[in-house]
Amino acid sequence: MTQTSSPPTHVPGDRAAPPDQATVDLLGLLAYGELTAFERMATDARMSPTLDDKIALAAMAAAEFSHFQAICEELDRLGVDREHAMAPFIGPLTAFHNSTAPADWLESLVKAYVGDNIAADFYREIAERLPSPSPSRELVLSVLDDTGHAAFAVDRVRAAIEVNPTVAGRLALWARRLVGEALTQAQRVGVDRDALTGLLVGVGDLDALAAIFNRIMAAHGRRMAALGLSA
Amino acid sequence: MTQTSSPPTHVPGDRAAPPDQATVDLLGLLAYGELTAFERMATDARMSPTLDDKIALAAMAAAEFSHFQAICEELDRLGVDREHAMAPFIGPLTAFHNSTAPADWLESLVKAYVGDNIAADFYREIAERLPSPSPSRELVLSVLDDTGHAAFAVDRVRAAIEVNPTVAGRLALWARRLVGEALTQAQRVGVDRDALTGLLVGVGDLDALAAIFNRIMAAHGRRMAALGLSA
Numbered sequence: 468m469t470q471t472s473s474p475p476t477h478v479p480g481d482r483a484a485p486p487d488q489a490t491v492d493l494l495g496l497l498a499y500g501e502l503t504a505f506e507r508m509a510t511d512a513r514m515s516p517t518l519d520d521k522i523a524l525a526a527m528a529a530a531e532f533s534h535f536q537a538i539c540e541e542l543d544r545l546g547v548d549r550e551h552a553m554a555p556f557i558g559p560l561t562a563f564h565n566s567t568a569p570a571d572w573l574e575s576l577v578k579a580y581v582g583d584n585i586a587a588d589f590y591r592e593i594a595e596r597l598p599s600p601s602p603s604r605e606l607v608l609s610v611l612d613d614t615g616h617a618a619f620a621v622d623r624v625r626a627a628i629e630v631n632p633t634v635a636g637r638l639a640l641w642a643r644r645l646v647g648e649a650l651t652q653a654q655r656v657g658v659d660r661d662a663l664t665g666l667l668v669g670v671g672d673l674d675a676l677a678a679i680f681n682r683i684m685a686a687h688g689r690r691m692a693a694l695g696l697s698a
Numbered sequence: 699m700t701q702t703s704s705p706p707t708h709v710p711g712d713r714a715a716p717p718d719q720a721t722v723d724l725l726g727l728l729a730y731g732e733l734t735a736f737e738r739m740a741t742d743a744r745m746s747p748t749l750d751d752k753i754a755l756a757a758m759a760a761a762e763f764s765h766f767q768a769i770c771e772e773l774d775r776l777g778v779d780r781e782h783a784m785a786p787f788i789g790p791l792t793a794f795h796n797s798t799a800p801a802d803w804l805e806s807l808v809k810a811y812v813g814d815n816i817a818a819d820f821y822r823e824i825a826e827r828l829p830s831p832s833p834s835r836e837l838v839l840s841v842l843d844d845t846g847h848a849a850f851a852v853d854r855v856r857a858a859i860e861v862n863p864t865v866a867g868r869l870a871l872w873a874r875r876l877v878g879e880a881l882t883q884a885q886r887v888g889v890d891r892d893a894l895t896g897l898l899v900g901v902g903d904l905d906a907l908a909a910i911f912n913r914i915m916a917a918h919g920r921r922m923a924a925l926g927l928s929a
Binding site for chain 2: 502505506509510512513518519521522525526528529532533535536550553557
C-alpha cells in the first residue's frame with residue numbers, strides 16, 4: 468500500500484488548520500463522485516419516457532452539482548487545491564461509470580437508486596470516523612443525507628415489473644453487476660489511499676469491519692426489496 | 699395561422715389574474731428551452747478536455763436548470779399547467795437540438811455561446827413587448843440577463859484558432875448552420891403560435907420589425923467577431 472500522490476498543496480491565505488489526509492481524500496472522492504453523478508443523471512434524463520421523469524432526474528442532477536460546489540468551497544476553505552484532491556479518484560470513478568453505462572431508462576433508474584445509495588452508505592461509514600467535530604465532517608454528512616434518495620425510482624421500477632414481470636430478472640442481474648463493479652473500484656482506491664483505508668482499518672478488529680460491511684449490504688438488500696428485485 | 703392547442707388550464711386555487719396567451723407561450727417556450735439547454739450542456743461537459751472546462755460547462759448547465767425551476771414556479775403561480783405550456787415547443791426545440799448535435803468540444807462551445815445568446819436576444823425582444831408591469835415579464839427578463847454568457851467559450855475558441863487557424867473556417871460554417879436551423883424552427887413556432895407572433899407583428903410596421911431583426915443580427919456579428927470568426 469503506497470501513497471502515490473504528494474501531500475495536499477496549501478495555497479497562500481489559508482484560513483483553516485492544515486487538514487488531515489483522510490479528510491482531504493474523502494472530500495476529493497466525494498467531489499468527483501458528485502460531479503460524475505451530475506453528468507450521468509443529466510445524460511440519462513434524455514432517455515426518460517415522460518417530461519415528468521425527465522424533470523425529476525434533471526432535478527437530482529442539479530442537486531448533485533450543488534453538492535459538488537459545496538465540497539469545492541470546503542476544499543478552498545482548507546487551502547487545498549481542488550484538482551489535486553480529486554485527481555486520485557478520477558480513474559476509478561471513470562472506470563466505474565464506463566463499465567456501467569445504462570442501456571435504457573430502467574437501468575438508469577436502478578443505477579441512480581441502488582448505486583448512489585450504496586456509495587453514500589460507504590462514504591458515510593468513512594465520514595463518521597473522521598476527527599470530530601470538524602466542519603468538513605459535518606458538511607460531508609449533510610451532503611450525504613441529501614444524496615441518492617431517488618425514491619421516485621421505486622415507483623417507476625415496480626410499475627415496470629408489474630407490466631412485464633420478466634424485467635425483474637434482468638434488473639436484478641444489473642444491480643448485482645453494479646455492486647460488483649463498485650467493489651472492484653473501491654478495492655482499487657483502497658490499495659492507493661492509505662489514509663482512507665486507515666480509517667476503516669482503525670476500527671480495530673475484523674468483527675467491527677464485518678459489521679460495517681453487513682450494515683451496508685443489509686441496507687442494499689432493503690433497497691432491492693423495495694424495488695421488487697431479489698438481492 | 700392557427701392556434702393548435704386549447705387555452706391554458708387553470709388549476710384550483712389560482713392566485714393570479716388569468717394570464718394572457720402570449721405570456722403563457724413565452725414562459726412555456728423559455729422553460730423548455732432552459733430544460734433542453736441544461737441537458738445539452740451537461741451532456742457536452744463529457745467532451746471537455748480538462749476538469750476546469752468540465753466544471754465551467756456543468757455550472758452553466760446547473761444555472762439553466764435553476765432558471766427552468768423559476769419559470770415553472772411562475773407557471774404554477776399563474777395557475778397554468780407546466781406541461782401544457784411547454785407542449786407546443788417540444789417539437790421545434792427537439793428538432794433544433796437533434797439537427798445541431800456538436801461533433802466535438804469546440805462546436806459545443808460555439809453552440810453554447812452563439813446559439814444561446816441569439817435565442818436569448820430573440821426572447822428578450824418578445825418579453826419587452828409583454829404587458830408591463832407584470833411579474834412574468836420581470837422574471838423572464840431577469841432569467842435572460844443571466845443566460846448564455848459563456849464568456850469562457852471566447853477564450854477557449856480563440857486559443858484553439860491560434861493553435862490551428864484552419865478550425866476558424868469550420869467553426870464559422872458551424873455557427874451559420876446554427877443560425878439557419880434556429881430560424882427554421884422559429885418560423886415553425888411562429889406559424890403555430892399567433893399570440894407570440896402577434897407581439898412582434900404588433901410593433902406596427904415593417905421598419906420596426908426590420909429594426910428588431912437588425913439588432914439581433916448585429917449582436918450576433920459582435921459575438922462572432924469576439925470568437926475570431928467571420929459572421
